[in-house]
Amino acid sequence: MNVERGLLIVLSGPSGVGKGTVRKALFSEENNNLYYSISATTRKPREGEVDGIDYLFKEREDFENMIENNKLLEWAEYVGNYYGTPVDYVEKCLSEGKDVFLEIEVQGALQVKKAFSEGLFIFLAPPSLSELKSRIVNRGTETEDLINNRMRVAKEEIELMDAYDYVVENDKVENACSRIRSIITAEHCRRDRISARYKKMLEVE
Numbered sequence: 001m002n003v004e005r006g007l008l009i010v011l012s013g014p015s016g017v018g019k020g021t022v023r024k025a026l027f028s029e030e031n032n033n034l035y036y037s038i039s040a041t042t043r044k045p046r047e048g049e050v051d052g053i054d055y056l057f058k059e060r061e062d063f064e065n066m067i068e069n070n071k072l073l074e075w076a077e078y079v080g081n082y083y084g085t086p087v088d089y090v091e092k093c094l095s096e097g098k099d100v101f102l103e104i105e106v107q108g109a110l111q112v113k114k115a116f117s118e119g120l121f122i123f124l125a126p127p128s129l130s131e132l133k134s135r136i137v138n139r140g141t142e143t144e145d146l147i148n149n150r151m152r153v154a155k156e157e158i159e160l161m162d163a164y165d166y167v168v169e170n171d172k173v174e175n176a177c178s179r180i181r182s183i184i185t186a187e188h189c190r191r192d193r194i195s196a197r198y199k200k201m202l203e204v205e
């Protein structure tokens with residue numbers, strides 16, 4: 001039996017806007033058919049982060065081997081570390097009809113868009129730059145230098161938001177989740193319109 005391919009959902013946006021928080025809230029809901037793609041990174045684990053759950057933590061040499069051997073759907077160097085999406089997991093889920101969820105920065109999202117124009121690209125935006133900075137500062141995971149670097153990159157990333165299908169403001173986590181859920185539902189309905197399943201139904205009738 002032919003299975004309809006799953007949807008590739010890319011949530012992107014500046015560091016500290018709340019991508020991880022919103023993603024965890026979305027995944028805490030039942031029956032969402034969403035599968036999270038765990039990224040590889042050369043960044044060192046933060047307190048509480050677990051290898052294989054938060055990230056696949058790699059040495060630089062191992063990451064560079066993954067690049068050379070085409071094991072990554074996309075990758076980017078972000079504020080001194082590599083981050084990338086292992087391609088096999090994404091392909092396997094999509095071919096089994098599962099929706100795959102990537103939570104990645106903007107350079108990587110734009111690479112995915114080139115390769116997978118049929119993906120769903122959502123930019124999570126902060127209510128303001130000052131709120132963005134407070135969120136990174138209050139998270140307490142970065143030094144002052146890193147915060148300034150992340151804020152510098154954030155401004156460049158926000159300028160690219162027009163390349164996305166949707167912009168969702170993360171004012172409150174529950175509002176952002178509800179908007180994203182609506183976007184995913186609408187995208188499924190749009191695809192159903194052209195889906196082989198309905199074409200088959202007409203052939204059988």
Ligand SMILES: Nc1ncnc2c1ncn2[C@@H]1O[C@H](COP(=O)(O)OP(=O)(O)OP(=O)(O)O)[C@@H](O)[C@H]1O
Pocket residue numbers: 013014015016017018019020021022135136138139170171172173
């Ligand atoms: N809507 C919100 N209102 C207030 N605080 C929020 C909101 N969403 C997330 N936060 C807080 O902002 C901080 C950054 O959130 P989070 O770590 O999810 O961001 P991120 O975009 O995943 O960051 P990074 O890209 O660096 O991994 C966290 O302390 C989180 O609790």
Ligand SMILES: Nc1nc2c(ncn2[C@@H]2O[C@H](COP(=O)(O)O)[C@@H](O)[C@H]2O)c(=O)[nH]1
Pocket residue numbers: 013014015019039040043074075076078083084085103104105106107108109
């Ligand atoms: N291009 C990619 N970006 C990724 C990936 N996984 C995470 N990220 C993004 O990197 C920054 C920094 O993350 P942090 O955990 O160090 O705060 C953030 O914007 C992440 O969304 C990936 O596989 N590819």
